[in-house]
Every structure is written in structure tokens, then in C-alpha cells.
Amino acid sequence: MTIRYDLPLWRPPSEGSSLIIQSTIGCSYNHCSFCSMYTNKVFRIRPLEHIFSDIDAGARDWPQAHRVFLADGDAMSLQTESLHRILDYLHARLPRLARVSSYATPDNINRKSVKALASLKARKLSLIYLGIESGHIEILKRIAKGASPRGIARAIQRASEAGFQVSCMVILGLGGREYSERHIAATVELVNAAPPTYLSTLQLDLHRAAAPGFVPRWERHGRPFQSLNDDECLGEMARLVAGVAPARPIIFRSNHASNALSLGGILPRDKEAILRTIAQARNAADSWLRPRSLRGY
Template sequence: MYDEPDSFVYDAPLWRPPSEGDNLIIQATLGCSWNRCRFCSMYRAKRFQARPLFDVFADIDAWSKSWPEARRVFLADGDALTLPTDHLLAILERLAAAFPDLTRVSAYAQPGNLLRKTIPELALLRAGKLSLVYVGIESGSPGILKRIAKGVTQKQMIEALAKPQAAGIKVSATLVLGLGGKAFWQEHIDGSQAVVNASPPEFLSTLQLGVAPEVAADFAKAYPEGFEFQDDLGMLAEQERLIAGLAPKRPIIFRSNHASNALALAGNLPKDRDRLLAQLAQVKQGAQPLRASFLRGL
């Protein structure tokens, strides 16, 4: 247990992966340096900025007094990996000095951030205890990546996923079910399989598409011909096709436990593929209920 440092306030909104819920969060940046993905509303209201080291150090020092035994730190906001390597190394050094039990530092990284770092730079960050990055693949389809303005091609996405792993940094990646709508769902899933099979992350999870009102007009530009949202059965068909076609070169820990999902699944792929497909078949036959709509969220 810990108490927040006196009069400490995060710069809102503050997002973090569900698995970081019990960990210390330090805001190294505010907002997202890209902030252009057409479906994403997370940081639309926030202007991107790299926080001055002085301010980040002040937060670290304050937290080190109220929570000195913290073991895991998540560097917020949207893509702390956009920071220059020496800036990140300074933060990692300060964290290591402030928290003697520190075992892991993690951060969101957009693919473009990873492409701009060299493997030796990433290895330096790994030596500083940055051992996990969260990467939104969203879709592996070349056409859908372009439509949603992800900022990278399919080939670049594969390269971006491989780079941190070559430096010993684990990757936790997400796909957004429904991103191709009813018209392009097979292309969406097949492209996503191709990316994951070519560059398997350590962890893979799926979310379900939700478009917030503030980005609805921007999202509509991705599909000028019109977009029909997938219903629950469509989402299950996507999940089924995805799991059936994943043949990673090494095991992936797979989850669909994010609150946006109609169905929570968990297993290791490819080992648990048949069990997960059997579970999906049962749900489609009505033998297992889906999560109620009012319990789903972003």
C-alpha cells in the first residue's frame, strides 16, 4: 500500500494498460506524439509535450518517499518511447536510484518510435530496466493501416515489432477487432495474422472497436464509401479466424480480457488453439453468454 505524495496530481487524462493497474505511473510525456490514428480519441484533447526532466525527476523523488518499495513503473503518456534515448536513460537512472527494488519499467511505444531507435539504443534502454513495451498493431492489413493513418506500412510494423525483441525488450501488442467493419473484416484479420506470424510478440491481446463521438468525423474519413460496424457475431468470427490462422514461430500469451471485448479468452498460442476455438464454437451456439453490453467499456 502507498499514499500519493502530498498534493500530487497527474495531468489528465491518464491512460495505462490494464496490466499496469497496480504499478507506479510516472508521466514522462504528455499526450501522444502521433495523435493521428483516426479511431483513437485517447489524447485528442491533449497537446503533446515531452515533460522537462526537472519535472519528471521531481515526481520520481516525491513518489520515492511515499512508495519506496515500488517494483514496477509504467512511463506514461501515449508514447514515452518517442523521447531521445539519452533523455530516457536519464529517467531510467533516476528511477533505479530512487527505487532499490525496481524490476521493470514499461511504456507505450508506437511503431514509428521503435523504427527510429537503433537496436544498440534499445539494448541500452533494456540495460536500464526498460523491459516491456506496449505496441498497438491495431491491424496488419496494409490497406487498413493506411485508412486509419497508423503512420506505418505492414512491412514497417513487422520491423517495429522485431526491433525491441532483438534488444531483449518484451512486446505486448494489441489488435482492434472490427477495424475493417463488415466489408473488410477478412482482409483485416488475414493481414493481422501475417504481421503476428512474421514478428510474434510475447503477449497479444484483442480489443473491440469503439469510436468515441469526438473522433467519429475523422474515423468516417477512413471509409469514405461508408462503414458498417461489426456486431457481436462478426466480432466472434474475427476472433475465430484470427486464432485459427495464428502460427507464430514461438509461443504467444494471448488474451481478450480487455473490458471492450464481448468474450474474454485466455491461452497460449499455438498450444491452446483448439481449446479456444472450441470455446468460441460453444459461445456461437449459445452455450456460453457474452459479456453484457453495459459491462463493456474502453
């Protein structure tokens, strides 16, 4: 008996040492124009007995596992009762279990009551990964995000209120040249209104990220999308870091493999140091940057 993965399998960089259990297959939304992670999968909820069987296999092969990531794209779309049963089974089979995490859409979170979210937190589902992508409403519409800045902020606030750690992603370059200033200004506003626990950047590269035949949504509307170069993306990162002034500290990082420059620190404490490093990298041209051949999603 082994874990039966339905490939491809995606997980955040920070879940590299977690046991991965697929509770759902694909993404229940699956429309974001920049994302091709689950375009070859039809969304479905796995039968509980299959999930339990995978947990049994994981517990047998790795009884000391203490972190579990529930895949695929939005396991938080499951009914709260189903998540309770999965979490209770994980507890029963993994005595050292300390943390369960999952990707989530804003809609997944906003559909659950804070009380329901807190009941998941009480069962150690304590970290969600939620894409902000951009705080600008026009960009969110154009990428077909299916969420407004207000809905995203509400999801972050409600998950935080329930006791979750919230890890959010912002996509540098997502507005192209035309929307670059507005993309970052609105994103700063959203982050300051609803500060997550972690804030990460991903750097847009449509050619690498896209599935074969993918046409950026803006091109579909007859407006050429002007991608940002590395220096312009670093400029966006600098404006983001400079603008974020959260009511509570945020752990910032740009360690996703798509980024030209990998950085980390706590905001606002390390703001000046991070900004200095970005400025030095921009002055040094390409020598500080991750070679394109080593970037990925």
C-alpha cells in the first residue's frame, strides 16, 4: 500500500518537508488567467476512504511526520465536517502532528463562519496559503481572479481572527507596465488593511507559467500585455516593501524560485536593510540575480 498521488503535485516551497495528502484533485475555481497548475485536472473531491488509505500509507512509511499539507489547489473548499474527519484521522495516525496547512481561495474562507474556521484551527489546521496576487480591482478582473480586494482582505481578516497563520502571495509584474504603479499602490493598501502573517512575492513569467496554447487575458481583449523586466519587477518589490506599514509584523520573503532576487526579513523592522539590498542588486545589473535557467514555478 502506497500513497496514490494524482500528478502533477504542487505545494508551497515551505512545505518541502511535509507529508502531502491529496484531499481534493485540481482547483474548484481553476479560472485565474496566469495559472496553469491544474488546467489538466477536473476538480473532484476524493472519497474519504481513499484519503484515509493514503494517511495510513503515509503514517506507516513516515510515522514521525509532524507537518501535513492538504493538496491540491484548495482543500479548504471541502465542507467543514469533511475536514474535521480528515484532521481527526490525521491526529489518530500521526502522534507527532503539529501543523496542517492548505491552499485556500478567498471564497473558501469567506464561505465558512469564523466559528467553523476556529474549529479547524483547534484540530491543528493552522496555516493557509492564499493568493492576493494584486490589490487592484481592475487587475483582479483582468486575471479573472474571482475575488475583489475587499473579499481578499475579508478572508485574511477572518482567517486571522480564527487563529490561522495566513501566508499570502503577491505577483510582481501582474499589471504589466500599464498598471505597475497602481498594482503596487493598491496592494500596499490591501496588505496594510489586512496584514497576513507571511507575505511573499512571485515574479510573473507568462511564457514559463503558461500551459501550451495559453493566451494572456489582456491579449484576448486586444490590448498587448507589456511584461516587466527584472529591474522593473525589483522596482515593484521595492515599492511594496517601502509601502507596507502593518499594524503587526509581517514575515516577508521572495524565496519562490520565480523571483530574480531571493530576500527575506520582518516588516517593518528590516525594511531599510531589504530596500538597500534591492537597490544594490539593481545597481549590480544581472550579477546578483538568479540566472533565468534556474528560475521556475
